[in-house]
Amino acid sequence: MASNTSFSFSAAFLIFFIVGLASAQLSTTFYNASCPKALETIHAAVSAAVSKERRMGASLLRLHFHDCFVNGCDGSILLDDTSSFTGEKTAGPNNNSLRGFDVVDTIKSQVESVCKQAVSCADILAVAARDAVVALGGPSWSVQLGRRDATTASFSAANNDIPSPTTDLSPLISAFSKKGLSTTDMIALSGAHTIGQARCTSFRTRVYNETNIASSFATSLQSNCPTSGSDDSLSPLDAVSPYVFDNYYYKNLIRNKGLMHSDQQLYNGGSADSQTTTYSSDAAKFYSDFAAAMVKMGGISPLTGSNGEIRTNCRKTN
Known part of the structure; x- marks a missing residue:
């Protein structure tokens, strides 16, 4: 029993250490030099989308949550299936349920028009989630930025890691x-x-x-x-x-x-x-x-530095 308790403590500490270390590599000012118009561009696109359909606010928030809970906040939720992997969109918690992918495409296109291949899809999800909450009257917060995009996705992790509506x-x-x-x-x-x-x-x-x-x-x-x-x-x-x-x-x-x-x-x-x-x-x-x-959730296992990539199209790798 003592050894199990010790192991559980060590495992928990390691999780918190890794999450904390990754979060420390992110910054609220990450795009100040490389893409100073990034946040205002995302904000305008989210505001327009939510104004057109109020439900979209919840959809954009949910995309960020479902992204972060599967191998970290890496934009993997946005990847379509390929010949080498099955994406997360058709996993049980997401299939015929997640929406807003077209809005993310629009945001990405507009961001690319002001800064070519500078802003990750993972960061777009994080900022869009915040802006969607604000658009519906909720609180704001400073989004930590600097995530890079995954080059693969995990159908199995999406099925296993996202809590179901029947969970106790x-x-x-x-x-x-x-x-x-x-x-x-x-x-x-x-x-x-x-x-x-x-x-x-x-x-x-x-x-x-x-x-x-x-x-x-x-x-x-x-x-x-x-x-x-x-x-x-x-x-x-x-x-x-x-x-x-x-x-x-x-x-x-x-x-x-x-x-x-x-x-x-x-x-x-x-x-x-x-x-x-x-x-x-x-x-x-x-x-x-x-x-x-x-x-805190936005700091779950992000890809930073030279890991991952900055996708030009959020639905597929470069």
């Missing part, structure tokens, strides 16, 4: 811990579900079989999500204010109105209840913790 609290905590993120980070980052929508297939079991759900809420969802069929029918993750980045996600959980099983796990008589309660009544605390957790 303990496995959720574990999945985030493996990425160097604390329980506090996990609960704060879950607040991203204050915007966006989910497919019927992601919450069907919950609305028909679980008891920790408000009966009126379950009934309201069943009309759009029958026991069979309509897998792709959408419902908002936050039915109160689905296009505003606020703390209603947590308020909903207190009322047993979490859309997915994994959401309601944050308020289900477990260790996450206290923090969820705090966020439900203190939006400023949620905003602060969310911003800090996003910076």
